Structure formats: structure tokens, C-alpha cells
Amino acid sequence: MSIHPAQAANHAALLAQIDALTEAGQLRRLSGAFARFIATLGNSSPPLMLACVLLSELEGRGHSCLLLSELASDPRGMLGWTEEEWRALKASAGPLPKNASAWRALLYTSEQVWPVADLDFGQPLVLDQDRLYLRRYWRDESTVARAVRARAGEARPVDVGRVRHWLDILFPHAPREGGPDWQKIACAVALRANLGIITGGPGTGKTYTVARLLALLFATAGGKRELAPGAEFEAGAAGGLRIALAAPTGKAAARLKQSIDHALEELAEKVPELDLPGLAARMGAARTLHSLLGARPDTRQFVHNKGNPLDVDVLIVDEASMVHLEMMASLLDALPDHARLILLGDKDQLASVEAGAVLGDLCQDAQSGGYSASTAAYILAASGQAIPEGFLRDAGPLAQQTVMLRQSRRFGGPIGQLALAVNAGDAAAARAALGGDSGGQLAWISPAQPSDALQLALAGREGAGGGYERYLRLIRAGHDAGTHEGGHEGGHEQWVMRVLAAFESFRILCAVRVGEWGVAGLNEAIEQRLEAAGLLRRRGEWYEGRPVMVTRNDYGTGVFNGDIGLTLPDPARPGSLRVYFSEGQAVRSVLATRLRQVETAFAMTVHKSQGSEFSHTVMALPKESSAVLARELVYTGITRAKHHFTLLTPVADVLDDAIAERTQRASGLRTLIAGN
Numbered sequence: 001m002s003i004h005p006a007q008a009a010n011h012a013a014l015l016a017q018i019d020a021l022t023e024a025g026q027l028r029r030l031s032g033a034f035a036r037f038i039a040t041l042g043n044s045s046p047p048l049m050l051a052c053v054l055l056s057e058l059e060g061r062g063h064s065c066l067l068l069s070e071l072a073s074d075p076r077g078m079l080g081w082t083e084e085e086w087r088a089l090k091a092s093a094g095p096l097p098k099n100a101s102a103w104r105a106l107l108y109t110s111e112q113v114w115p116v117a118d119l120d121f122g123q124p125l126v127l128d129q130d131r132l133y134l135r136r137y138w139r140d141e142s143t144v145a146r147a148v149r150a151r152a153g154e155a156r157p158v159d160v161g162r163v164r165h166w167l168d169i170l171f172p173h174a175p176r177e178g179g180p181d182w183q184k185i186a187c188a189v190a191l192r193a194n195l196g197i198i199t200g201g202p203g204t205g206k207t208y209t210v211a212r213l214l215a216l217l218f219a220t221a222g223g224k225r226e227l228a229p230g231a232e233f234e235a236g237a238a239g240g241l242r243i244a245l246a247a248p249t250g251k252a253a254a255r256l257k258q259s260i261d262h263a264l265e266e267l268a269e270k271v272p273e274l275d276l277p278g279l280a281a282r283m284g285a286a287r288t289l290h291s292l293l294g295a296r297p298d299t300r301q302f303v304h305n306k307g308n309p310l311d312v313d314v315l316i317v318d319e320a321s322m323v324h325l326e327m328m329a330s331l332l333d334a335l336p337d338h339a340r341l342i343l344l345g346d347k348d349q350l351a352s353v354e355a356g357a358v359l360g361d362l363c364q365d366a367q368s369g370g371y372s373a374s375t376a377a378y379i380l381a382a383s384g385q386a387i388p389e390g391f392l393r394d395a396g397p398l399a400q401q402t403v404m405l406r407q408s409r410r411f412g413g414p415i416g417q418l419a420l421a422v423n424a425g426d427a428a429a430a431r432a433a434l435g436g437d438s439g440g441q442l443a444w445i446s447p448a449q450p451s452d453a454l455q456l457a458l459a460g461r462e463g464a465g466g467g468y469e470r471y472l473r474l475i476r477a478g479h480d481a482g483t484h485e486g487g488h489e490g491g492h493e494q495w496v497m498r499v500l501a502a503f504e505s506f507r508i509l510c511a512v513r514v515g516e517w518g519v520a521g522l523n524e525a526i527e528q529r530l531e532a533a534g535l536l537r538r539r540g541e542w543y544e545g546r547p548v549m550v551t552r553n554d555y556g557t558g559v560f561n562g563d564i565g566l567t568l569p570d571p572a573r574p575g576s577l578r579v580y581f582s583e584g585q586a587v588r589s590v591l592a593t594r595l596r597q598v599e600t601a602f603a604m605t606v607h608k609s610q611g612s613e614f615s616h617t618v619m620a621l622p623k624e625s626s627a628v629l630a631r632e633l634v635y636t637g638i639t640r641a642k643h644h645f646t647l648l649t650p651v652a653d654v655l656d657d658a659i660a661e662r663t664q665r666a667s668g669l670r671t672l673i674a675g676n
């Protein structure tokens, strides 16, 4: 490292301040280490090191880049720090550039930074306009932007008359609520290019729509892909259409497959002229994205990539809000050019834990439409639906391929109203919804301490059911009936499925990991309470009835981060325990002692609950407000509830603060897609 002597004092002061903030828990250790590493690579000014610390810190919070405009105008807000914390760090770095262009000029001349228009020497930092990146994220954003632009922008030929014919069969009724049929529009739009994005809240019919889209593709593709030119189209002839279903987690994948099978089954009765049961049978199981791409242990590389693309014509990805930037880049890389990608997800949900908020970025125009006149004309011809005036405004190629579904079919009641209020940032309406539900679907409790809420964990809430007692009693009953040895009527597997279903109907979600209202504190308290009630007996780490969540992919045992299983006796080996995972209609199990990276899952984070729904969902907020406690988190927690939702707030005002707080992730994806 070469440092000008005049800067040495500032460096020392800055490093000391970074260390102090690290000790105080304001910075992660990696951020300081990264800045030091950058300093070893060339001449480094204190402002450059400061920018590196912040870039690394923001990466840890899910941002893919550092926006120089924010760095110049509101660094404190960007970090969620107090004025004193920021002032101390700033003072230790000496004079800082005054505005974004001064920052840009400073970074432009730094040896460790590659300004994208210049010669590339493989520097670790990338400067693209007013955004500073770690190289990996710039590469991933560029990959996603290029692929999205190409896929959305290149129109596929569509036989409009035939599409209209089939869409009228697949969607025979006008929407009850009036207005255009956005589901029908979504199908028409998705046919037109190799990218279709369908977003909407829970129960708005994303899966219902995509099942019809598959039927439409099936009905219209046969003539094009497989038959000789000029040959007559024959329903069912598109047997070779290779369709893959995927989702970020095993649970979400299993749910997708189940819902699509169910929707196709229903549809088959209405459209007997299409061999939809055959289509469903050929589709195969839905897979996790990791498994689809061929994850390999100890590497970030996948078996499938640009050089070895996936063998698919249509790829449907559900719960796309959970797909992080790096995964989306890998997925788009591995997708052959001719294949169609359909992304389904709720744009308002929490983004992935890892960096990026890809679906949210892609859906920025979804609410307002942004359709061009030619898209509107195509939609009218292909689906008979007129786009209302307010949605007309050409917002670019991506907007033409994005459709938001707006009418929830199973979420219109109090839970839906609450979710809407939270999403709109309306705390007063959220409070009114929570307090005004006389039917008992919603409850709002403010327990002083966790012990006041533990009865809920045991027996649920009156009228709402739930609680962990039920599945634990089923385990006991299985013991009494000798089911563990497979001797019970219906067999061991049926019993396991019943126990798993009972467990899956109820869950306690936490906004945070630490503290008495966090995952760790509540899990311990619940375990103790259940043990005191005689419902479980803890003997060491593993015990019968212990629910666990896998915290790391393990290729040896085939379990993945986020998978949830229940510990039950092994029928083949008396005295030993296995962990059973539900996979839709089937069950998979692993010897408990083979699972190394797991944690108890009576309580789990809202983040990890994405892709799952529970009949009765309880969400506990902590006592203190914070930046992580944001609207998206509260919305995601509420929308995990199918029939009943209970909110626990030891301090009621925390709810208002959380609803007011928004998670904004810095990203350059939109700019890169626009090609600016």
C-alpha cells in the first residue's frame, strides 16, 4: 500500500473509527476488512476507504450498489445511523467530496475502480455512472438487464385469431368486479415475447392464470413447434413442449406443482378437447432453482449455464420475489434463447435475504400499467380486453410484458383489508382493521412479556385454532397405537403426513432473530412451555416432535436452506430419530444425526416463512423499532395467514413505525435495462 504521508494520520483515524463502530455493532467486521483489503491494492485515499466500508455494509443489507447521490446527500439516512455516529466516521476520514460528481471524479481516478467505459484491468470495484459496485454485483445486474431487455423486447409471432379463440374458452366469464380481465390479459401478454411477469397479492390467481397460460401454449404451440409446415393443428400434439416448474425453496416448489396440477385437473373437465391430464403428467415435479440449475457443492457455479443450457421451452418460476440477483443472473444465463420465462410473485413482499430486489425492480410499473398503444391494440385483438385509459403510457419493453392481477379471490376479508392497509402505508386503517374484526379472523394482543403469549403457542386462539399441542398429541397417539413400527392402520407414512399437516397449519413468526421477542428467545420459551405441559421431552439436542429448519444447503443429505421438517421416530430403527420433510403428496426423511446445520423452528423469521402459508399465523414484533422492521416485512407476515392472523406487539406503537418504514434497496437494474 502506498500512502501519501499527509494522509497517514487520516487513515489511522479512519481505521480506528471503523474498528470502534465495528465493536459497537454498527458495522460488520467484513466491511472494515474489505476497506483494508482495497487499501492494499493501490493508492487509497480515506474517502475511497470510507466508500468501500459503506459499499460492503450496504451489500450486507441487500443493496447491490452504492448510489453516489445518496452518499453525498444523505449518508446517515442510507445507513440508518444517528447523526453522531455518522459525524464521527466522517470526521475521521477528513474532507469528503461535496457532491455526487465530486465523488465520481475521486473514484474515477482510483486504481481499484474500473469506470465502465474505460479499459478493464479487472479491478474489484466498478463505477457505472453514479453507482459504485462490487464487481460481482455489477456483472450480475448487467447479465439480468441484458437478458430482460432482449427477452421483453423481441416480439414472438402470435396467431392472434387462434389465441383469442382459446382465451375465450379458457376464461369464459367476465370478472365479477368489472373492468378488464387482467388474468386473460396476462396470458395474451406472456405469449408475445420470451418473458412474462405476472405479479399480484396472495390469492389473486397467479397460479390459476399460469395453468391457463400453459393450456394456451399447449393448444397453440403444437401447430408451430412440432407439426410440419401447413399441417393441421391437433390438440394434444404439443406433447414435446418441455415445461419446467421451479421456485426458490422446496416448499414453494411443491406448492406450485400441487396448485398447477389442481388447476389443470379442474380445467380438463371444462376443456376436454385438450389433453391436459397428459400435459400435467409430462411436466414432472417442480424443483428448487438450485436443483434445476444443478448446484454443486463448494462452488457458486451451476451445471447449467450459457455453455450448457437448460433443456426447456417454458420455465415457470414461482415466488420470484425471493430470487436474489445472483440466482436470477445464473437462471437467465442458463435459459436457452428460444425458451419462455414466466415469473410469478408478489412484488410487495420482502425481497430476498441476499442482495437484490429483482422482482420489485422489474415490477416498478406494474401498478400503473405503462402499456403502449400497440400493446393495447394487441391485447384487444388477442383477448378482447380493452386497457383502461389510465394504464396507457409507454413505459418501455419491460412494462409491456408485465401484468398485475388486482382482485384477490380468497383474501377479501379482514386479513386482506389489513394487508392492503399495511401495503398502502396507512397505519390508522391497519389499526382499524385489527380492532374492527368481530369475526375473530384477526386478533391484536399486546403481551407484556413472552410468557404471557405462550398459551397461544400451546393451544392457539379461541375460534382460530392452531397451537402446537395438536401435532404433539398426534405423535403421542401414534406411540400408543404402535404406528412407529408401521403397525397402525394406514401405515407409518400416512401418520407422518397427518402429523406434518397438523404442524404446518400453525406457525409463530418473528420479525427479528435476537432478543426475547426474536426467534432464539421465543423458541426457547416455547420449548420450555411445551415441556412443562408434558407435550414433549427434551433429551439433548434431538427429541421427538422437534421441528427444525435447515440453515444451509447440504448436498449429501439433499436438504436445502429453509426446508422445514419434524423429528419423529424411525420405524426401522427403534430408538433412533429421523427428520421428515413434506414434499406435496410425498414425504422424505433423513436420519436426525446426519443433519448438522439446523435450528429449532417453533418460531421462525418472516423472511424464512416466504413461500409458505399457515391456517393460523401469529406474528410477533419486538419492542424496539428499527430499519429492518419495515412495511414489506409486516405485509409478508400477514399474508402468510390463510384463515386467522394474530399480531403480538409488546409495544403497540412499533406497528405504526414499521408500517411507516419502507425497505428501499439501491440497484441499477432499471437504469441498465433502459440501456442508459
Ligand SMILES: Nc1ncnc2c1ncn2[C@@H]1O[C@H](COP(=O)(O)OP(=O)(O)OP(=O)(O)O)[C@@H](O)[C@H]1O
Pocket: 183, 200, 201, 202, 203, 204, 205, 206, 207, 208, 209, 259, 409, 410
Ligand atoms: N378467474 C377466476 N375464477 C374463479 N376462481 C379463481 C379465478 N382466479 C383465481 N381463482 C381461485 O382463487 C384461488 C386463488 O388462486 P391462486 O391460488 O391461483 O392464487 P395465487 O395468486 O397463485 O395465490 P398465492 O399467492 O397464495 O400463491 C384459487 O382457489 C383459484 O382457483
